Amino acid sequence: MTVSVLGAGAFGTALAISLARTGRPVTLWARDLADMDVARENTRRLPGFTFPETLAVTGDLSDAAQSSILLLTVPMQSLARFLTQHTKFLDGKTLVACCKGIDLTTGLGPAEIIRRACPAATPAILSGPSFAVDIAAGLPTALTLAVDDGHALQTALSTPNIRPYRSADLVGVEIGGALKNVVAIACGMTIGAGLGESAHAALMTRGFAEMQRFALSRGARPETLSGLSGFGDLALTCSSDKSRNYAFGLALGRGEPLPEGTTIEGKATAKAVSNLAKKIGLDMPIADMVVAVLENHLTVNEAADMLLTRPLKEE
Structure with missing residues (x-):
């Protein structure tokens, strides 16, 4: 072949x-x-x-x-x-x-x-x-x-x-690869804004739950998101500045000039996911937060406050 x-x-x-x-x-x-x-x-x-x-x-x-x-x-x-x-x-x-x-x-x-x-x-x-x-x-x-x-x-x-x-599971694999970029932008923003490693870990964990929730709504197998194309890719992309999406989030959080001429797949994906989730009534707060920051509706710190003031609930 x-x-x-x-x-x-x-x-x-x-x-x-x-x-x-x-x-x-x-x-x-x-x-x-x-x-x-x-x-x-x-x-x-x-x-x-x-x-x-x-x-x-x-x-x-x-x-x-x-x-x-x-x-x-x-x-x-x-x-x-x-x-x-x-x-x-x-x-x-x-x-x-x-x-x-x-x-x-x-x-x-x-x-x-x-x-x-x-x-x-x-x-x-x-x-x-x-x-x-x-x-x-x-x-x-x-x-x-x-x-x-x-x-x-x-x-x-x-x-x-x-x-x-x-x-x-083509659906699960492609959704894992897509949504980890959105979470990576959010994690980069968190570190860039100086919110700390604990906030980074919490956001990554809740982002993984968000990935699973969206994937299951699209018919994916739950175990797929725990594999390489889900959790594995999330762990790498959310913790290394080799990741274009994470580096983009870092720059956003620091208020630095954003990289030019580089494909940041998570930007368009965040918008697409947010739109799809609204149509089916699915709660995707991290994707929504990334979109709000990218569209200048919220600052990074305002977005963090929005996530922290969400109603208390069971994990």
């Missing part, structure tokens, strides 16, 4: 490098090649990691789409448009979404977006606690691969440092 990675951001590049180190031919598609094909390195997104000999780089999507397995590492909010524009190349393939989030326009996760845009494709989700630099450096990384029948795909995506665990 041949593999291509569509999208040459840091994470897509890291996956392509790790897969190619096995000696298999792997293709990395980039919208803008820059000098990657000459330098044999992604100097803009993931500098310092030389491409293996078996990693081919192309700007021709039709060439990359010859593979039977296509890893989609485009940003979540661009996924639907990307699939719709290139259906003729992608339909009928195994499409593995590596982006994390919920589409703000439709309220859909990546699996359903794939089904609607490419009905003959096999949708899958690759998610879990992982940083691009760790994968590219060959450090051990365990992920969840959600797909209806995934034994062959699991083998194809395994490398010496990437260990994918199978799950049939």
